[in-house]
Amino acid sequence: MSFATTSLDTGMTKQPHSSTETAPGNMRRATTAPLDIETVVEELKELPQPVGMPLLDDPKYHTRDVSVFYNETKQAIFNVDLDIGRNEVIAMIGPSGCGKSTYLRCLNRMNDTISGCRVTGELLLDGEDVYARSQDPVLLRARVGMVFQKPNPFPKSIYDNVAYGPRLHGLANNRAELDEIVEDSLTKAGLFKEVKDRLNLPGTGLSGGQQQRLCIARAIAVSPEVILMDEPTSALDPIATGIIEELIDTLRQSFTICIVTHSMQQAARISQRTAYFHMGYLVEVNDTNTVFTNPEHLLTENYITGRFG
């Protein structure tokens, strides 16, 4: 299915959308049952703003009207308005190809590395333009760390994996300080006890779950403000998944965490807010309790109840 680029009214006329103002026609109540999905999807183009509570006061990330194009021919996401709060875990869910990972990757300019990818709109981190010319992507990524689906430790020792970032950014003045950062990061990632006797062995020798926690330790070693996680547990068994979910909840005290997940149950377990993407549109953002008991939008309802793939 192809989308014409929509020309949404994105100017000053945009009003904060509240869930109580019902605008028939552009907001589908989950409990009405038209079930002509194509019509509902068409209506997304007219949706002035995601339903629910996409906007917050004093957010960590303030993003407006974000669109991403690949090679100018394919638009991956359409005019996304979303605020991400401080010290919250926000889960991005949606079917494959809905744009949730693309959006996540905009947040620390990971899309810069993809040729032909163009990002438009406004992305502010603490009021600072992420895409400003003066913004150094390397420093940005120190502030906004990332954890990927597959654990990808460097082919170095466990110690060096964690020490890599602090060394690069000059965060430690001497070996003792570096040791402290490494131990602290590994402890926060819940891995230190398991590896403290073999810090000099290669990180690639750890189990999958341990490797993923090593990657999390590596991400938090540079004291980021935000951690982006792109399906961090989809390659792990339930026990390792449980450990990492518990870890995410602990890390929330110090960081803001955005997590893309295919497991709705995981989103339900660990997030405070949930954002539902569909075919490049951000459809609904609400607190997680609402999304999983009484979602506002029919598409959200259908997705989380398993009514389409």
Next chain:
Amino acid sequence: MNKSVEIGHHTSQQYNHELEDVRNLLLQMGGLVESQLAKALKALLEHDSELGEEVAFSDYKVNQLEVEIDEQCARIIARRQPAASDLRLLLSIIKSITDLERIGDEAEKIARHAIRTNDLNSGKLNASLRHLGDHVREILRESLDAMARMDSPQALRVARSDSQIDQEFDLLSRQLLTHMMEDPRTIQDSLNVTWCARSLERIGDHCKNICEYVIYFVEGKDIRHINLSRQAGKEIAASQTAPETVPQRLPAGLDPDPDSIQS
């Protein structure tokens, strides 16, 4: 005016079947309880102790269905982790069957009175009881209807009309009191009538609960312990005049409001 929430359309056909099955069981249980009540009232008013025996005996079927539905719901929750409307459906089913089972118990109580009582002496009392009984049966039927069709406006209407039953019960109680004072020999009979009327009044309350679960399922709104009468007029008017294309919602005013919570 299609307010019904779809149960089907899951990617998993098996899941559709499971939800459909448990819902059918619920409707079956509703039908059974309805017939138990009808028979119990008939037995009481027509002094048919044999029919009373039958009702009292059959209560085990209601109980069995309750257990079976609970088990099925537990299985679905364990295996499917339902969310959103599916979750609300299962929660409202689990809660509804408790009320249905209690309605069954009340019907059984009425039936036992029918077995014990050979004659209700006063034709007047009999008529009042019959009237209350018919009213309660009507409310039960409408509640089950609202449940079967997932019709939240009707559920709201029925939930609100429960207060009429309460009034009728009060009226009957006063009538009985007068009777007993006038002629102490009627005390035994009057007390029997009181117990039956009390059972009927309780059934009305259970119906109200069931309607509240229907509204919770369809609208996602919990309206328990909210004064419904305040909203009465405009509410019904709104739901009846709403154009068909506009999704029907309960008005925002039905959100829990501390002022209107009944003590």
